[in-house]
Amino acid sequence: MIRINQMKLNIEHTSDDFERKILKTLCIKKEELQGFQIRKQSIDARKKPVLYYVYSVDVQVRDEAKVKKTVKNNQIQFQVKPDSYHFEVKGTKELTHRPVIIGTGPAGLFCGYMLAAHGYQPILLERGADVDQRTKDVEAFWENGRLNLSSNVQFGEGGAGTFSDGKLNTLVKDKFGRNHEVLRIFAEHGAPESITYESKPHIGTDVLSAVVKEMRKYICAHGGEVRFHSQVTDIQTHSDNGQKILRKLKIYDSQKKETYLLDTDLAVFAIGHSARDTFSMLYQHGLPMQPKAFAVGVRIEHPQEMINQDQYGKNYPSFLPAAPYKLTANLDNGRGVYTFCMCPGGYVVNASSEEHRLAVNGMSYSRRDSQNANTAVIVTVSPDDFGSDHPLAGVEFQRKLEEAAYLEGNGKVPVQLFGDFCENRPSVQLGTVTPHIKGMYQLANVRNIFPEFIAESLTEGIQIFDHKLPGYARCDAVISGVESRTSSPVRLIRDQSLQSEIRGIYPCGEGAGYAGGITSAAMDGIKTAEMIASVYHPFKMES
Numbered sequence: 178m179i180r181i182n183q184m185k186l187n188i189e190h191t192s193d194d195f196e197r198k199i200l201k202t203l204c205i206k207k208e209e210l211q212g213f214q215i216r217k218q219s220i221d222a223r224k225k226p227v228l229y230y231v232y233s234v235d236v237q238v239r240d241e242a243k244v245k246k247t248v249k250n251n252q253i254q255f256q257v258k259p260d261s262y263h264f265e266v267k268g269t270k271e272l273t274h275r276p277v278i279i280g281t282g283p284a285g286l287f288c289g290y291m292l293a294a295h296g297y298q299p300i301l302l303e304r305g306a307d308v309d310q311r312t313k314d315v316e317a318f319w320e321n322g323r324l325n326l327s328s329n330v331q332f333g334e335g336g337a338g339t340f341s342d343g344k345l346n347t348l349v350k351d352k353f354g355r356n357h358e359v360l361r362i363f364a365e366h367g368a369p370e371s372i373t374y375e376s377k378p379h380i381g382t383d384v385l386s387a388v389v390k391e392m393r394k395y396i397c398a399h400g401g402e403v404r405f406h407s408q409v410t411d412i413q414t415h416s417d418n419g420q421k422i423l424r425k426l427k428i429y430d431s432q433k434k435e436t437y438l439l440d441t442d443l444a445v446f447a448i449g450h451s452a453r454d455t456f457s458m459l460y461q462h463g464l465p466m467q468p469k470a471f472a473v474g475v476r477i478e479h480p481q482e483m484i485n486q487d488q489y490g491k492n493y494p495s496f497l498p499a500a501p502y503k504l505t506a507n508l509d510n511g512r513g514v515y516t517f518c519m520c521p522g523g524y525v526v527n528a529s530s531e532e533h534r535l536a537v538n539g540m541s542y543s544r545r546d547s548q549n550a551n552t553a554v555i556v557t558v559s560p561d562d563f564g565s566d567h568p569l570a571g572v573e574f575q576r577k578l579e580e581a582a583y584l585e586g587n588g589k590v591p592v593q594l595f596g597d598f599c600e601n602r603p604s605v606q607l608g609t610v611t612p613h614i615k616g617m618y619q620l621a622n623v624r625n626i627f628p629e630f631i632a633e634s635l636t637e638g639i640q641i642f643d644h645k646l647p648g649y650a651r652c653d654a655v656i657s658g659v660e661s662r663t664s665s666p667v668r669l670i671r672d673q674s675l676q677s678e679i680r681g682i683y684p685c686g687e688g689a690g691y692a693g694g695i696t697s698a699a700m701d702g703i704k705t706a707e708m709i710a711s712v713y714h715p716f717k718m719e720s
């Protein structure tokens with residue numbers, strides 16, 4: 178197979194133009210072309226207003242050797258092997274019980290999917306509700322402010338990503354093909370095929386919700402089981418030669434309002450970054466963990482039209498997607514400020530999961546058609562800022578900010594104009610940017626939430642961003658807070674076997690500190706499933 182890299186076509190090209198470009202690049206006739214697949218597609222706006230798509234494309238031709246002889250072009254690779262992901266089942270140890278996966282976020286879902294697909298009959302435990310019930314719970318919270326502690330933007334089927342922007346790009350290296358496999362599986366269960374080659378794949382909360390439901394159906398059809406409203410509240414271990422080994426999980430069924438024990442010799446803890454009670458429980462059992470740097474800040478909203486014009490040029494074609502951006506700045510105080518989880522055409526969401534604490538995040542639908550662009554603007558904080566060396570000090574640091582945000586907005590999302598944020602005065606009216614927020618909001622002084630070093634870093638960072646994207650620091654840009662759940666504040670230590678020192682516990686995904694984002698969490702779920710399959714036989718249930 179031949180791979181053409183950096184194949185550039187005008188943004189308005191047709192499929193005929195595309196094929197002609199392949200023929201021209203390879204100096205072949207139409208009859209010699211047997212087929213092609215796009216591997217990557219990105220937009221090149223460096224010469225705006227002229228915009229291009231840049232492709233990497235795999236091409237099958239009748240006589241590759243002939244093309245190799247005639248074409249000299251360093252953008253072309255020959256004898257390329259197609260990417261193929263392979264899940265190997267080579268374990269020999271017997272499992273006494275079905276493997277258990279705690280959490281149905283991307284990490285748990287993909288781990289469960291792979292294990293179910295290969296005969297391990299996993300049980301997935303999820304403290305929250307299935308996606309349909311969860312959607313109702315979340316929408317009710319946004320409307321009336323009454324938080325459901327187990328079914329919210331952080332907890333429930335699909336995990337923290339379900340009410341998200343559904344960006345699926347990751348910076349994690351993909352030596353083993355897991356990234357492509359995640360996208361392929363998403364596409365197989367209802368996401369558009371184009372996510373497998375777009376450089377910035379995006380599906381939005383509407384598509385993602387449908388996809389996770391289809392993946393759950395697949396798991397159940399392949400011998401797995403998913404139990405909602407099932408929160409792991411404790412573990413029981415036994416000791417063998419001084420080593421703690423997992424024996425049972427204590428589970429609270431919040432629908433039946435009863436607690437039961439589940440025997441297990443293997444549990445994947447894919448609990449996400451917001452399972453603070455579960456972190457505490459594991460800490461009390463002596464599971465080794467350490468605090469971890471993360472980042473905190475605000476969401477900022479601008480008109481999407483302003484961003485589009487900056488990124489694509491003034492008279493950009495209307496078929497282009499709402500434009501994303503990414504900005505970073507290094508400040509004199511040694512801290513980094515950067516944009517994170519940018520949501521073109523999106524909404525800010527009240528993403529709280531604890532009573533009297535408030536956190537925000539960003540979300541979009543597949544069409545990305547709201548009037549505003551929003552992004553987190555965040556500052557790195559490290560364990561030195563937490564005021565204690567306790568492994569869970571980062572959680573307490575987040576909680577303080579979230580309590581301050583809740584107070585500042587009287588339980589609603591506190592909102593402020595950037596001009597007022599700089600002047601440290603509460604906003605009393607909005608400017609021309611109308612907040613697009615899911616959840617109730619209130620004008621306030623968002624700056625009050627933060628210690629001065631964070632507030633000052635955010636102000637400086639946003640002013641620096643204005644040099645890169647003019648208008649960014651406009652006085653009426655809408656700030657809301659607090660963006661505190663950017664990644665896990667703790668790492669649950671695991672060894673090369675991906676187990677914790679408490680044997681049988683596999684910390685996995687973002688909450689355990691091994692991923693950041695939907696795709697990388699899913700990849701870590703796959704990696705954990707691979708590890709389990711390298712040690713254990715598929716499970717055989719006694720009839």
Ligand code: FAD
Nearest residue numbers: 280282284304336337338341343344409449686687694695
């Ligand atoms: P989670 O998705 O957090 O899943 C953990 C699951 O475990 C939850 O469902 C929880 O209910 C369950 N659980 C926790 N404790 C227990 C317990 N004791 N018993 C039973 N179940 C338990 N990332 C992107 O890549 N792109 C985006 O566009 C994006 N947008 C986001 C928007 C929002 C609003 C939010 C909140 C996050 C967004 N993220 C995004 C981040 C992304 O969602 C996370 O990185 C990802 O979901 C982490 O996956 P995970 O499986 O490790 O954990």
